Amino acid sequence: MIKNISNLGDAALYCDFGNEVNKSINSQVIKYFKTIKKKKFEGINNLTPSYNKLIISYDLKKTNFKEVKNYVENINAEDSIDTNSKKLEIPVCCHENFSMDIKRLEEILKLSREKILENFLNKEYFCYMTGFIAGMPFLGDLDENMQAQRLETPRVKVPKGSVALTEQFVNIYTFESPGGWNILGNTPLDVFDSSKEDKPNLINPGDTVIFKEITLDQYKNYNE
Amino acid sequence: MSSNYLDIIRPGINTTFQDKGRDHLYHIGIPFSGAMDNRNYLIANKLVNNNLDSSVIEFAYQGPHIKYSGEKINFAVTGDVIFSIKKKDTEIEGNCYESYQIENGDEINIISTNKSVYGYLAIGGEFDLKFQWNSCSINTKANIGSNDGKKLDVGQRINLKKINSNKDIKKTSYINTKIENIRVIKGTNFDYFSEEGKKIFYEKEFTVSKLSDRMGMRLEGPKIDNIVNTNIKSEGLIKGVIQVPADGNPIIMLSDHGTIGGYPKIGVVASVDYDRLVQMSPGSKVKFKEINLSDAETLFKLYEMETQNLISQI
Numbered sequence: 051m052i053k054n055i056s057n058l059g060d061a062a063l064y065c066d067f068g069n070e071v072n073k074s075i076n077s078q079v080i081k082y083f084k085t086i087k088k089k090k091f092e093g094i095n096n097l098t099p100s101y102n103k104l105i106i107s108y109d110l111k112k113t114n115f116k117e118v119k120n121y122v123e124n125i126n127a128e129d130s131i132d133t134n135s136k137k138l139e140i141p142v143c144c145h146e147n148f149s150m151d152i153k154r155l156e157e158i159l160k161l162s163r164e165k166i167l168e169n170f171l172n173k174e175y176f177c178y179m180t181g182f183i184a185g186m187p188f189l190g191d192l193d194e195n196m197q198a199q200r201l202e203t204p205r206v207k208v209p210k211g212s213v214a215l216t217e218q219f220v221n222i223y224t225f226e227s228p229g230g231w232n233i234l235g236n237t238p239l240d241v242f243d244s245s246k247e248d249k250p251n252l253i254n255p256g257d258t259v260i261f262k263e264i265t266l267d268q269y270k271n272y273n274e
Numbered sequence: 275m276s277s278n279y280l281d282i283i284r285p286g287i288n289t290t291f292q293d294k295g296r297d298h299l300y301h302i303g304i305p306f307s308g309a310m311d312n313r314n315y316l317i318a319n320k321l322v323n324n325n326l327d328s329s330v331i332e333f334a335y336q337g338p339h340i341k342y343s344g345e346k347i348n349f350a351v352t353g354d355v356i357f358s359i360k361k362k363d364t365e366i367e368g369n370c371y372e373s374y375q376i377e378n379g380d381e382i383n384i385i386s387t388n389k390s391v392y393g394y395l396a397i398g399g400e401f402d403l404k405f406q407w408n409s410c411s412i413n414t415k416a417n418i419g420s421n422d423g424k425k426l427d428v429g430q431r432i433n434l435k436k437i438n439s440n441k442d443i444k445k446t447s448y449i450n451t452k453i454e455n456i457r458v459i460k461g462t463n464f465d466y467f468s469e470e471g472k473k474i475f476y477e478k479e480f481t482v483s484k485l486s487d488r489m490g491m492r493l494e495g496p497k498i499d500n501i502v503n504t505n506i507k508s509e510g511l512i513k514g515v516i517q518v519p520a521d522g523n524p525i526i527m528l529s530d531h532g533t534i535g536g537y538p539k540i541g542v543v544a545s546v547d548y549d550r551l552v553q554m555s556p557g558s559k560v561k562f563k564e565i566n567l568s569d570a571e572t573l574f575k576l577y578e579m580e581t582q583n584l585i586s587q588i
Binding site: 056057058059060061062064069071083087095096097098099100101102103104105107110111114115179180181182183184185186188224225227242244247250251254255 | 302416423507509510511514515534535539542544567574
């Protein structure tokens with residue numbers, strides 16, 4: 051349930067579902083997100099679900115805080131449970147060409163490369179949200195012994211397809227962008243495709259992702 | 275092949291196609307984009323008898339130098355912009371907020387914006403552009419929008435699909451007002467900052483940094499001290515949000531912003547001041563002034579009425 055609704059500026063509602071990050075809180079966020087998205091309230095122009103918050107932005111020419119708040123408070127999010135979530139396998143190559151931060155991870159986590167990959171691969175991760183850059187999925191949760199902080203100085207350019215870790219989360223850089231996460235591998239899959247307007251994101255909130263290792267040769271031949 | 279087209283002799287610094295932007299996409303990581311200064315975008319279209327949501331060319335600082343080929347057509351420039359029109363043997367200085375007719379072989383040379391950032395070039399007709407999610411707006415960071423999501427380049431040819439039959443010349447006398455104080459509504463993490471930090475935010479002057487673009491405006495000045503946590507769990511952003519990262523320098527999210535972020539939000543720029551905020555060039559001084567939600571809503575209504583009046587009088 052929404053614990054508190056406040057305003058974010060004069061054109062958005064800030065819906066707070068709690069402070070923790072867990073699947074049960076996030077499922078509530080996604081439930082509200084999907085319900086409101088389906089109902090198409092006049093004036094709401096964007097919904098941004100995240101771990102434990104939902105930002106609802108609106109066109110101030112058409113509506114205002116009071117109206118949208120009233121609408122959200124009276125919505126029944128229970129009756130629209132969407133079972134559309136998918137389970138996806140994502141191929142990832144962790145060859146040294148790609149795993150730019152493996153040495154750093156070995157040092158921080160005090161684990162060998164083999165152990166890090168064993169802990170990371172073939173496990174289910176839940177997609178909490180997508181965004182920051184188009185289509186980037188925020189997946190969790192990594193085991194406690196796999197959690198590392200961001201780089202002190204972010205990279206100016208992280209290669210497209212990079213699979214990277216920070217704290218309990220994994221993400222995939224859908225295109226080249228700046229970024230400070232620990233890069234472990236790279237996927238040849240297009241996780242974001244702007245030419246597919248109705249479904250540009252491969253991974254969506256609520257989906258489950260499993261990373262499967264591929265060799266460098268398999269990586270190179272993947273899109274042929 | 276189209277017989278009416280523009281050739282880009284010089285593209286300018288950051289020249290893109292923009293329109294009203296695209297909505298309902300934050301949840302997949304795609305920001306609004308669209309013309310930064312919405313009022314000047316609308317006026318530009320009205321001056322050339324376009325629909326108000328038509329695509330225009332937006333430029334920052336230095337604009338494009340363009341050669342036109344085809345039938346007679348109107349164009350107009352809005353913003354605070356210095357430009358010239360070159361016809362066969364003459365070159366005249368152009369005035370913003372006035373439409374001009376050009377013909378085959380004429381050139382438009384947009385030299386620069388004047389103590390501002392963005393300007394708009396509207397052509398009386400329709401560019402032949404690829405739309406993505408009902409918008410031509412180019413987001414160069416995600417390569418979304420027309421022109422493969424890239425800024426306009428030298429030597430490029432832009433075809434026109436259609437030319438307006440209404441070629442009335444129009445004129446208005448709009449003056450871009452500058453504001454010294456940007457009005458802000460308290461952010462959701464306002465209490466993360468020390469008493470001294472809050473005081474600095476509302477009382478001291480900040481300088482717009484050179485590292486500002488369509489994604490965000492970085493500010494420099496006295497540091498704003500955080501006493502709770504310099505990170506929050508990543509959550510949604512909207513344009514106008516002022517985040518303060520660990521270094522204590524505020525960053526204001528602009529139209530191409532990342533859709534989620536993990537820095538505390540000290541404030542949000544009131545919608546009424548957004549068009550004027552984006553026009554503040556590097557080196558400009560900014561001061562923030564607190565405003566409550568209901569005043570912000572009222573002031574935006576008035577601003578919107580003023581915009582509608584301006585347009586209806588053209």
